[in-house]
Amino acid sequence: MAHTRENWGSRIGVILAVAGSAIGLGNFLRFPVKAALYGGGAFLIPYFVAFVLLGIPLAWVEWTLGRYGGQFSHGSAPGILNAVVRRPWAKYAGSIGVFGPLLIAFYYIYIESWLLGFAWYSITGELMSAVNAGTVSAFFGDYIVLKTRIVNAMPAALFFFLVTFAINFAVVGLGVRRGIETLNKIAMPVILVLGLVLLIRVLTTPGIERGMAFMWNPDYSKLTNPRVWLEASGQIFFTLSIGIGAILTYASYVKRKQDIVMSSLTACASNEFAEVILGGTIVIPMAIVVYGATNIEEIAKMGAFGLGFNTMPIIFGKMPLPALLQTAWFVLLFFAGVTSSISVLQPSISFFEDEMKLHRKGAVSITGAVCLVMGLVAVFGLEAGAVDEMDFWGGTLLLVVFGAFEAVVFAWLFGSKRGWKELHEGSSIKLHPAFRFVLTWVTPIYLIVLLVAWLATDFGKVILLQGVDPKAGVTFLGCVMSKVAFIWLIRGMLLAVLIALNVTIYVAWKRNRIDARLDAACRELGVPNA
Amino acid sequence: MRVSTPPAENWGCPMPEHLTIGGWIFLCLGWGSIGALTAYCFRHILGEKRDEIVDPVPPELDHDA
Numbered sequence: 001m002a003h004t005r006e007n008w009g010s011r012i013g014v015i016l017a018v019a020g021s022a023i024g025l026g027n028f029l030r031f032p033v034k035a036a037l038y039g040g041g042a043f044l045i046p047y048f049v050a051f052v053l054l055g056i057p058l059a060w061v062e063w064t065l066g067r068y069g070g071q072f073s074h075g076s077a078p079g080i081l082n083a084v085v086r087r088p089w090a091k092y093a094g095s096i097g098v099f100g101p102l103l104i105a106f107y108y109i110y111i112e113s114w115l116l117g118f119a120w121y122s123i124t125g126e127l128m129s130a131v132n133a134g135t136v137s138a139f140f141g142d143y144i145v146l147k148t149r150i151v152n153a154m155p156a157a158l159f160f161f162l163v164t165f166a167i168n169f170a171v172v173g174l175g176v177r178r179g180i181e182t183l184n185k186i187a188m189p190v191i192l193v194l195g196l197v198l199l200i201r202v203l204t205t206p207g208i209e210r211g212m213a214f215m216w217n218p219d220y221s222k223l224t225n226p227r228v229w230l231e232a233s234g235q236i237f238f239t240l241s242i243g244i245g246a247i248l249t250y251a252s253y254v255k256r257k258q259d260i261v262m263s264s265l266t267a268c269a270s271n272e273f274a275e276v277i278l279g280g281t282i283v284i285p286m287a288i289v290v291y292g293a294t295n296i297e298e299i300a301k302m303g304a305f306g307l308g309f310n311t312m313p314i315i316f317g318k319m320p321l322p323a324l325l326q327t328a329w330f331v332l333l334f335f336a337g338v339t340s341s342i343s344v345l346q347p348s349i350s351f352f353e354d355e356m357k358l359h360r361k362g363a364v365s366i367t368g369a370v371c372l373v374m375g376l377v378a379v380f381g382l383e384a385g386a387v388d389e390m391d392f393w394g395g396t397l398l399l400v401v402f403g404a405f406e407a408v409v410f411a412w413l414f415g416s417k418r419g420w421k422e423l424h425e426g427s428s429i430k431l432h433p434a435f436r437f438v439l440t441w442v443t444p445i446y447l448i449v450l451l452v453a454w455l456a457t458d459f460g461k462v463i464l465l466q467g468v469d470p471k472a473g474v475t476f477l478g479c480v481m482s483k484v485a486f487i488w489l490i491r492g493m494l495l496a497v498l499i500a501l502n503v504t505i506y507v508a509w510k511r512n513r514i515d516a517r518l519d520a521a522c523r524e525l526g527v528p529n530a
Numbered sequence: 531m532r533v534s535t536p537p538a539e540n541w542g543c544p545m546p547e548h549l550t551i552g553g554w555i556f557l558c559l560g561w562g563s564i565g566a567l568t569a570y571c572f573r574h575i576l577g578e579k580r581d582e583i584v585d586p587v588p589p590e591l592d593h594d595a
Contacts, residue, residue, distance in 0.1 A: 212553070
């Protein structure tokens with residue numbers, strides 16, 4: 001079957017797409033909480049160290065490997081790593097680069113749909129009513145566990161999930177250039193404008209200096225705590241969308257002589273602008289101004305979602321034009337979410353297109369079917385802990401595992417000399433040779449240490465479920481079971497998806513090998529291959 | 531991307547009324563470095579001539595052709 005690969009329509013298109021993938025809820029909700037928790041302004045020291053030694057180099061690694069694999073018509077990790085490493089095991093190891101993002105998509109679309117729902121309630125005024133009645137926390141709690149109803153007695157959260165799901169798949173169904181690139185060219189300016197509007201509103205609020213002082217005054221004593229350095233590295237990892245496989249796939253659609261050094265740096269810088277300047281100023285400083293420093297501990301206990309869905313509507317509710325500000329907030333986050341979620345769908349779609357030689361419609365349909373089934377598990381299993389479990393594997397552990405693997409492949413298997421040359425192909429700037437040392441030694445070792453530290457702190461607690469009460473029960477789709485059994489059920493489902501993916505990889509390579517032999521035989525005989 | 535709620539036990543930063551000198555330094559350095567990097571990158575990207583951006587792709591590698 002004839003198969004042609006797309007390319008990005010413009011250089012700015014791919015930069016915005018990669019930046020859109022990176023800019024998500026974490027920029028506006030997770031970063032400010034981490035910074036305020038771990039030293040305020042002083043948190044920026046380990047944060048920037050990780051940005052320079054981990055974030056930027058690993059982004060270059062992904063862009064380089066992705067563009068290299070794209071030359072061989074491979075757009076997902078199994079094919080790209082197979083082309084780079086040229087060993088049979090590489091394609092199976094690369095399955096993490098398809099499975100990981102797919103796993104994130106399973107729950108992320110549901111979370112993204114809350115933003116659409118809350119944007120809707122901001123417009124209709126229902127959210128403001130809840131704010132005035134002092135019930136916004138219960139409003140959010142009822143919404144996410146499907147107690148709030150909308151048309152046809154359908155739970156509102158399920159309705160908005162299906163709408164968000166349809167939006168995501170409509171975009172990826174249009175293709176890389178017409179769908180993903182076009183959406184990012186619209187969404188990214190919208191995020192910037194709304195972010196700047198909220199930033200100006202925050203900075204002109206009386207008493208904001210107290211909030212900024214809380215956020216930025218350095219607490220150097222925190223820097224002696226290794227956990228602060230670990231958290232800063234983790235934040236860089238999550239915020240730049242590295243180790244997921246999304247950049248790898250996006251870069252595979254970049255043309256051979258395009259400058260990936262500057263493109264990657266620009267995407268990273270755009271993400272940092274959204275995180276440090278916008279994210280670091282909007283949420284926590286405003287919470288301090290409205291709630292006061294004495295209540296900040298209570299706010300912190302609500303976590304990132306509490307801040308985003310409970311605290312911020314209340315804060316905006318106390319300002320002039322509350323509905324408008326609430327809508328701007330949730331639309332901003334929704335756009336940030338949708339540009340990220342389409343990026344985690346694309347690796348799977350590219351895999352089915354490039355390796356299984358399916359047309360886009362078929363590739364999107366298969367990915368959509370899997371995501372719908374598992375997405376509904378996330379919707380109905382949220383209360384039981386399905387989303388937390390998926391997030392641990394997809395949004396935490398596999399990122400670091402795959403990131404470390406990519407860094408090792410680039411530095412020690414692809415070869416740093418070859419990788420350095422490949423990175424600079426078409427580049428308009430020449431990087432300082434010190435970065436070659438960083439790419440060869442510092443980044444892989446940094447990541448291996450990070451991975452070991454992560455396993456040391458989380459292995460017993462999360463993987464062996466030491467923190468779960470064995471007597472705790474949950475209800476999932478009307479069935480009552482122990483929480484431990486439910487978590488193992490979710491793990492079984494995820495394992496089944498991973499096994500199915502690896503079987504598909506086996507079948508694809510076997511079939512492609514037969515096709516290649518048939519092509520060669522037809523060429524030799526001089527007959528057309530039907 | 532991460533959903534997990536960060537622990538709140540370490541939340542105990544001092545609560546000053548105003549930005550200290552250190553606070554101003556970190557604020558200016560954080561905003562300044564990120565702002566400068568972003569401006570430099572976009573100026574570089576958007577300032578390039580079209581023919582410098584994308585070189586012709588060899589026919590055997592150009593899958594659009």
